Amino acid sequence: MSSTAPIAEPGGGVGLSPRIFVQRIFAGKTGPVLTVLAALVILWYAGAVYLNAPQQIDRDRRAEIERSVTDFMGATWAQERPVLPAPHQVAAEIWKTTFAMNPTSKRSLVYHGWVTLSSTLTGFGIGVLLGIVLAVGIVYSRTLDRSLMPWIITSQTIPILAIAPMIVVVLGSLDVAPIFAKGTVSAYLAFFPVAVGMVKGLRSPDPMLLDLMRTYSASNWQTLVKLRLPSAMPFLFASLKVAIAISLVGAIVGELPTGARAGLGARLLAGSYYGQTVQIWSALLVAAFMAAILVTIVGFADRLVLKRMGIAE
Amino acid sequence: MSEQVTSQAAARPQMPASATGSVIAIEDLSLTFQTADGPVQALSGIDLAIRRGEFVSLIGPSGCGKTTLLRVIADLEQPTSGLISVNGETPDAARRDRSYGYVFQAAALYPWRTIASNIALPLEIMGLPKAERAKRVKRNMELVNLTGFERKFPWQLSGGMQQRASIARALAVEPDLLLMDEPFGALDEIVRDHLNEQLLQLWAKTNKTIVFVTHSIPEAVFLSTRIVVMSPRPGRIYDVIETGLPKDRGLDIRETPEFLALAHRVREGLRAGHSYED
Numbered sequence: 059m060s061s062t063a064p065i066a067e068p069g070g071g072v073g074l075s076p077r078i079f080v081q082r083i084f085a086g087k088t089g090p091v092l093t094v095l096a097a098l099v100i101l102w103y104a105g106a107v108y109l110n111a112p113q114q115i116d117r118d119r120r121a122e123i124e125r126s127v128t129d130f131m132g133a134t135w136a137q138e139r140p141v142l143p144a145p146h147q148v149a150a151e152i153w154k155t156t157f158a159m160n161p162t163s164k165r166s167l168v169y170h171g172w173v174t175l176s177s178t179l180t181g182f183g184i185g186v187l188l189g190i191v192l193a194v195g196i197v198y199s200r201t202l203d204r205s206l207m208p209w210i211i212t213s214q215t216i217p218i219l220a221i222a223p224m225i226v227v228v229l230g231s232l233d234v235a236p237i238f239a240k241g242t243v244s245a246y247l248a249f250f251p252v253a254v255g256m257v258k259g260l261r262s263p264d265p266m267l268l269d270l271m272r273t274y275s276a277s278n279w280q281t282l283v284k285l286r287l288p289s290a291m292p293f294l295f296a297s298l299k300v301a302i303a304i305s306l307v308g309a310i311v312g313e314l315p316t317g318a319r320a321g322l323g324a325r326l327l328a329g330s331y332y333g334q335t336v337q338i339w340s341a342l343l344v345a346a347f348m349a350a351i352l353v354t355i356v357g358f359a360d361r362l363v364l365k366r367m368g369i370a371e
Numbered sequence: 372m373s374e375q376v377t378s379q380a381a382a383r384p385q386m387p388a389s390a391t392g393s394v395i396a397i398e399d400l401s402l403t404f405q406t407a408d409g410p411v412q413a414l415s416g417i418d419l420a421i422r423r424g425e426f427v428s429l430i431g432p433s434g435c436g437k438t439t440l441l442r443v444i445a446d447l448e449q450p451t452s453g454l455i456s457v458n459g460e461t462p463d464a465a466r467r468d469r470s471y472g473y474v475f476q477a478a479a480l481y482p483w484r485t486i487a488s489n490i491a492l493p494l495e496i497m498g499l500p501k502a503e504r505a506k507r508v509k510r511n512m513e514l515v516n517l518t519g520f521e522r523k524f525p526w527q528l529s530g531g532m533q534q535r536a537s538i539a540r541a542l543a544v545e546p547d548l549l550l551m552d553e554p555f556g557a558l559d560e561i562v563r564d565h566l567n568e569q570l571l572q573l574w575a576k577t578n579k580t581i582v583f584v585t586h587s588i589p590e591a592v593f594l595s596t597r598i599v600v601m602s603p604r605p606g607r608i609y610d611v612i613e614t615g616l617p618k619d620r621g622l623d624i625r626e627t628p629e630f631l632a633l634a635h636r637v638r639e640g641l642r643a644g645h646s647y648e649d
Binding site for chain 2: 264266267269270271272273274275276280284285288291367368369
């Protein structure tokens with residue numbers, strides 16, 4: 059329904075009456091999402107009071123200040139280094155370090171976000187390519203199926219926190235640019251869902267369709283390009299959504315242990331060194347926001363491609 | 372020199388005696404599947420020769436191996452023993468030469484391709500130039516009365532239309548031999564009658580050899596020049612019936628005494644082949 063269509067609404071008059079406006083919001087997804095968000099914010103404020111209270115009581119006692127309940131709550135939401143910063147403190151910090159700051163500044167979250175994003179996308183690209191190549195190899199070669207699959211699964215049983223520093227340090231000593239060193243950590247995580255999803259996807263065509271290719275005496279390559287790859291598309295996009303999110307995780311983890319000076323991971327680490335909880339939470343929220351945007355973009359691509367293929371409504 | 376020739380002749384797989392002169396020649400062919408429950412004999416001692424231009428139906432209850440036999444002809448299954456030739460070559464060579472078109476039980480259209488591009492698929496694989504592909508797609512869509520549906524996706528078509536598209540796809544390869552595995556089995560009676568009539572006209576017009584698997588007696592009698600009645604466990608040929616009905620027959624031929632007599636003989640054959648089960 060278009061937003062300029064209230065003419066037909068009886069008693070609606072010009073513009074939207076509040077009642078209809080609320081009804082419309084709750085008809086779609088927006089209403090429920092906003093409700094959950096509001097609940098989370100309330101919970102967050104309450105949590106901030108609870109977690110910051112001991113520190114505040116201690117401080118007030120030393121300074122010999124008596125406070126009313128509302129005044130005390132306000133104080134717990136305005137500490138400089140709270141255990142849990144209040145949402146508006148984080149929002150203010152994000153505003154200050156994104157829109158209200160030159161994006162090339164070393165304190166700008168736009169700058170740090172870009173550094174992380176670039177290695178995320180590099181790693182994602184490498185990982186997806188690797189995953190697809192491995193899957194094709196596994197589907198077409200019995201030997202690869204037997205020999206590679208166990209290793210692929212084993213690779214993911216090693217905690218990424220343990221292996222990330224080694225990858226970054228080793229590649230760093232080989233003079234690999236940081237974007238590729240961190241990208242390698244992303245790729246290490248991202249190739250897995252793609253490989254597993256694509257193996258399943260490439261094997262998904264109906265046996266009848268495969269028989270049909272055989273009756274045409276199609277080559278392996280033709281069967282791959284004309285049948286197996288198109289059949290695997292829905293599986294590929296499901297995997298890509300997971301892959302892009304963990305690529306971001308990989309890039310951040312890659313920035314954590316090596317004294318990197320740029321990136322959201324470096325920002326998190328610096329924040330924790332200096333007890334700058336507001337800074338940590340800002341970096342965290344920006345990372346979460348970035349992940350949401352990236353997954354949404356992949357979702358759009360998914361719908362677009364499947365629609366153009368004629369297999370989604 | 373002469374030595375080489377003889378060694379080549381020995382290397383070539385042995386052909387059935389009737390290989391020359393028949394489109395399909397099968398001699399004492401058997402096939403045993405190795406399953407988890409042990410070996411299952413799907414075909415046993417099959418002898419069959421199909422001449423050019425014949426319309427041969429394989430009919431029998433499920434499990435009689437009629438589909439398996441068709442798949443052996445198409446080189447989708449390998450016989451355990453016996454001889455078989457298709458167009459005077461091994462089934463493998465015939466498949467590589469794309470000398471047959473195969474129509475499955477389901478339309479088996481690619482969901483992400485439009486009807487026209489589904490029909491063009493085998494032509495793309497054969498590496499035909501674009502103009503030739505377009506020409507053949509157009510001609511064969513006309514042949515099955517689907518003109519106007521080129522840009523539709525399969526799910527936008529009825530089951531009968533989808534099956535017609537899949538027949539057009541098989542015909543686009545322009546094979547002399549058409550192998551059809553219960554192509555109308557999933558369709559309702561009225562659509563099936565209609566498509567039977569169209570298929571018969573198509574066969575009369577193009578003079579192709581057709582091997583047709585079915586379990587419908589009227590369908591087999593109506594379409595065929597010869598009916599091969601098969602019986603199960605192990606799959607074997609019980610009876611072969613020449614129909615001898617006029618070539619330009621309509622659906623109303625099914626009311627004639629000749630037709631009913633043929634249908635009766637097929638039914639008797641199916642019953643006799645089955646009787647040991649009770």
